[in-house]
Each structure stands twice: as structure tokens, then as C-alpha cells.
Amino acid sequence: MAFASFAQTQTSLEPDQNPNYLQSQNRYMMMKDSLIASENTTPQQTYKAYDWYQAKLDNRAARRETRREIRLANAYNYNNYYSPYNYGYNNFGYNNFGFNNFGYNNWWSMRPLIGYRSGNWNFCY
Amino acid sequence: MKLNSFIVVLLLVATIATTSCSNRKVTRVDPSEQIDLSGSWNNTDSRMVSDQLINQILGEKWLTDHVTAKGKKPVVIVGMVVNKSHEHIEAETFVKDLERACLLSTKIGLVQSGKLREELRAEKADQQSNASQSTMKKFGLEHGADYILQGSINSIVDAYKKRKAVTYQVNLELTNLESNEIVWIGDKKISKYIKN
Numbered sequence: 001m002a003f004a005s006f007a008q009t010q011t012s013l014e015p016d017q018n019p020n021y022l023q024s025q026n027r028y029m030m031m032k033d034s035l036i037a038s039e040n041t042t043p044q045q046t047y048k049a050y051d052w053y054q055a056k057l058d059n060r061a062a063r064r065e066t067r068r069e070i071r072l073a074n075a076y077n078y079n080n081y082y083s084p085y086n087y088g089y090n091n092f093g094y095n096n097f098g099f100n101n102f103g104y105n106n107w108w109s110m111r112p113l114i115g116y117r118s119g120n121w122n123f124c125y
Numbered sequence: 126m127k128l129n130s131f132i133v134v135l136l137l138v139a140t141i142a143t144t145s146c147s148n149r150k151v152t153r154v155d156p157s158e159q160i161d162l163s164g165s166w167n168n169t170d171s172r173m174v175s176d177q178l179i180n181q182i183l184g185e186k187w188l189t190d191h192v193t194a195k196g197k198k199p200v201v202i203v204g205m206v207v208n209k210s211h212e213h214i215e216a217e218t219f220v221k222d223l224e225r226a227c228l229l230s231t232k233i234g235l236v237q238s239g240k241l242r243e244e245l246r247a248e249k250a251d252q253q254s255n256a257s258q259s260t261m262k263k264f265g266l267e268h269g270a271d272y273i274l275q276g277s278i279n280s281i282v283d284a285y286k287k288r289k290a291v292t293y294q295v296n297l298e299l300t301n302l303e304s305n306e307i308v309w310i311g312d313k314k315i316s317k318y319i320k321n
Contacts, residue, residue: 017266018265018266024246025253028247032251035243039248047213
């Protein structure tokens with residue numbers, strides 16, 4: 001039906017005109033709107049070129065961001081019993097294989113991980 | 126005295142450190158200047174390929190054969206150039222140089238292809254219902270191409286420790302659309318030795 005509406009009565013052909021031109025004309029009449037929608041625009045078909053120096057800077061920034069997030073997460077979950085960073089239990093002095101033995105003459109291990117050097121921290125235990 | 130010299134040295138170091146952080150300097154260079162930084166495909170390679178292929182396509186026998194047989198200049202459409210190399214290479218940079226050289230020589234005619242041709246036809250379709258009858262362009266009057274230009278880009282990489290040898294091979298071929306006969310093959314090989 002749509003094709004029939006576009007298919008005009010075939011008028012006399014121009015010299016050398018393709019006699020099947022209506023096939024193409026009808027086909028493009030159907031999809032012209034989407035095809036000419038990008039006229040007078042600049043479609044971006046860019047690609048990311050490898051830049052050794054820029055990659056180095058990006059990697060450095062990513063490393064810093066990761067470290068910052070880990071510090072924040074550690075600080076947030078410092079005494080959190082349910083924290084995944086504490087692996088579900090705060091084993092103060094028990095079966096800790098020498099790590100984080102809070103409460104056993106190891107005051108240093110009880111410091112908060114951020115704000116310690118600046119003194120901007122409160123000791124909560 | 127010692128403290129003063131220490132402060133001066135400290136200031137110098139601080140100045141160098143702060144200025145070296147924002148040390149980016151950009152200068153315009155001649156596009157024909159050869160600048161090799163990483164050893165990857167670059168502007169110089171593209172230009173070498175286009176120079177070589179322009180000389181080949183305009184100077185070989187297929188052109189005179191066509192003009193003798195048909196009595197008019199050949200019409201060429203640019204087909205696909207496949208990048209099979211290990212790098213991102215945009216063939217359009219040297220294919221456009223080639224097209225431009227063909228047009229400037231007036232020995233070869235070109236017709237539009239691909240997405241640009243789709244857009245042309247869509248615009249023509251739009252004119253059928255929007256443009257005045259005297260300015261409306263008709264379907265079925267395009268120039269049919271006599272030949273299609275297709276090609277490929279290949280590379281061979283041989284690397285050991287800090288050394289690398291890369292060879293690029295760009296092939297373009299022209300095929301008669303009616304008879305499927307290949308009438309011209311152009312090629313350009315570029316070899317590089319990179320030592321880190």
C-alpha cells in the first residue's frame with residue numbers, strides 16, 4: 001500500500017534514464033527521513049589513539065583513586081563488626097596470625113587510617 | 126650564610142619542579158615533515174603510500190586501454206579497503222589523496238559511494254516531494270562506475286626483546302565491474318626497524 005502510494009504513474013523517460021528508476025525512488029522515499037536527518041551535522045566517528053604519556057598519567061590517577069578509596073573504606077569499616085573489610089569478625093588478639101592484635105600493647109595499630117597525622121581524628125573504641 | 130644558600134637552592138628546586146609540571150609546548154609543523162615517535166603508522170606512511178599509488182594509477186596501461194576502447198575517461202567508485210594489520214590505520218587518508226589526484230588529472234571520473242551516496246539519494250528522494258519541478262533532480266540518471274577500487278592493508282611484525290621490525294603492505298586493486306577483470310594492482314611496502 002505504501003509502495004503503491006509512492007509509485008507514481010511512470011511518465012516518459014529522460015534520455016538515458018534508467019527505466020527501473022522507480023524501484024530506487026520508492027525505496028529511498030521510504031527511508032529518506034532517517035538518512036537526511038544527519039545532514040548539516042558532524043557525526044563523530046573518533047577513536048582513542050594510544051598516547052604513552054597520557055596512559056601513564058591515567059594509570060597514575062587510577063592508582064591514586066584506588067588507594068584513596070581503599071583508605072576511605074578501611075577508615076569507615078575500622079571497627080565495623082559486619083564490614084567485609086574485616087572479614088566478618090574483629091578477632092582482637094585471637095587467631096590473628098600476628099596482624100591487628102588490638103589491645104595487646106600495640107597502641108599503634110589502633111590509630112585511625114586517615115586524619116591521624118593531622119590530628120583530625122577521635123579515638124573511639 | 127649556609128642557611129641563605131640552602132634557601133636559594135630550595136627555591137631553585139621548587140621553581141624547576143613547578144615549571145616542569147606544566148611544560149607542554151605545542152608548535153605547528155609542516156605536514157610533509159617526517160616525525161617518527163612511536164614507530165606506529167603515521168602521517169609520513171600515509172603520504173608515502175598515496176604518492177606511490179597516485180603515480181601507479183595514473184601512469185599505467187589500464188587508463189589508455191580504457192580510453193582507446195571506450196573513447197571516454199573511466200569512472201571509478203571506491204569500494205572497501207580492509208585493514209588487516211595490527212594497528213588502527215585509516216585508509217581514507219591516502220584514498221582521499223588518491224581520489225583528489227585522479228580528479229585533478231581529469232583523466233579519471235569518480236562517483237560517490239557508501240554512506241555518502243545513501244545520503245545523496247535520500248536528499249534526491251526528499252526533493253521529489255519538496256523541491257520545485259524545475260530544480261528537482263531525477264532518479265535513474267546517475268553515472269554508473271566502470272571500475273571499483275578495493276584494497277587491503279596488511280602488516281608483518283617481528284619482535285625480539287627491545288627490537289621490532291614491522292612491514293606494512295598496502296594493496297589497492299581496480300576491477301572492471303562488467304567483466305570482473307582486474308585491470309590494475311597498486312602496492313606499497315613500508316618497512317620499519319624500531320629499537321627501544
